[in-house]
Amino acid sequence: MSIEQFKDDVISGLRQSPQKTLPSKYFYDKKGDELFVQIMHMPEYYLTNAEMDIFENKTQELIESFGMDKTIPFELIELGAGDGTKTLHLLEALVKEKYRFTYIPVDISQNALDGLQKNLTQQIPHLPILPQQGDYFKILNELHKSEAPKIILFIGSNIGNLTDDKAALFMYKLGENLTPGDKIVLGVDLMKSKEIVLPAYNDEGGITAEFNLNLLDRINTELDGDFDRKNFEHAPFYDEEEGFAKSYLKSKKNQSVSISGQHFNFKKDETICTEISRKYNDTILNRILGETDITVLHKIVDSESLFADYILVRN
Numbered sequence: 001m002s003i004e005q006f007k008d009d010v011i012s013g014l015r016q017s018p019q020k021t022l023p024s025k026y027f028y029d030k031k032g033d034e035l036f037v038q039i040m041h042m043p044e045y046y047l048t049n050a051e052m053d054i055f056e057n058k059t060q061e062l063i064e065s066f067g068m069d070k071t072i073p074f075e076l077i078e079l080g081a082g083d084g085t086k087t088l089h090l091l092e093a094l095v096k097e098k099y100r101f102t103y104i105p106v107d108i109s110q111n112a113l114d115g116l117q118k119n120l121t122q123q124i125p126h127l128p129i130l131p132q133q134g135d136y137f138k139i140l141n142e143l144h145k146s147e148a149p150k151i152i153l154f155i156g157s158n159i160g161n162l163t164d165d166k167a168a169l170f171m172y173k174l175g176e177n178l179t180p181g182d183k184i185v186l187g188v189d190l191m192k193s194k195e196i197v198l199p200a201y202n203d204e205g206g207i208t209a210e211f212n213l214n215l216l217d218r219i220n221t222e223l224d225g226d227f228d229r230k231n232f233e234h235a236p237f238y239d240e241e242e243g244f245a246k247s248y249l250k251s252k253k254n255q256s257v258s259i260s261g262q263h264f265n266f267k268k269d270e271t272i273c274t275e276i277s278r279k280y281n282d283t284i285l286n287r288i289l290g291e292t293d294i295t296v297l298h299k300i301v302d303s304e305s306l307f308a309d310y311i312l313v314r315n
């Protein structure tokens, strides 16, 4: 990730009207990676345990749905791999069952990839692993360069960070760069009541608030900004009807902030939207796949039906 790109994205996001935005992919500097690992361990953040239940206890169902031939080498490409704790169960099972594959974790955070590689080298010493740093939107265009069959992992509700239009575009581009028969594991958080969803983005310990505010610290450090984090607060919101959780940073007063020599005014209570987390059901997913060559092959849910990993196929 270049600093120029970061600056352009921040400046254009804060110039947007009426709703200022900052892209959520910039949460993940070293501190952000650490905070996200803490979030995944919070009791309120049901998403990790629910998807872990699938990867740990339904590994065989996952592998069978891939329908891979053990004699043909394939690529297992994970988009936004993070610390890969859930994937570890799948990787161990695939190695044990003597599948021939290379694991290619992709992440915007080099720090996350370094930690992941170190951990996997210890846990599964003979696993062929080829980490790739970058924005997964850009890396999609390079997928077709290799002719090996592919399984794409896009789990952890990563797609939930995209608006429906962007998710549809992402899936369209992904389909364009895959070959018929390639599979996708898409991990999505399912639509449910706000009593369950909201605490996941507003924990009592304040870790999510710290994760959100850390973005301002990152802008200060890397883009010569002067945000005073005391003047902003974490403000989460969930629209139960539409299934959208959103995180905002709310200005506590009228103020002006400078970033790389440019000035931005904030009114009291004005918000910056820093993250969306879309909740899914079959209808929403099928709408997003509507214009693509991708269809649903199978759906695996956790024991409490909170989360789903859909197995999709490129036709």
Ligand SMILES: C[S@@+](CC[C@H](N)C(=O)[O-])C[C@H]1O[C@@H](n2cnc3c(N)ncnc32)[C@H](O)[C@@H]1O
Binding pocket: 024, 025, 028, 036, 079, 080, 081, 082, 083, 084, 085, 086, 106, 107, 108, 109, 112, 134, 135, 136, 137, 155, 156, 157, 158
């Ligand atoms: C919500 S975490 C999920 C991690 C992991 N997939 C899991 O399920 O636990 C998101 C991860 O995606 C990475 N990420 C976010 N936006 C990205 C982008 N546009 N391109 C590449 N990686 C991205 C972050 O650095 C982070 O490691």
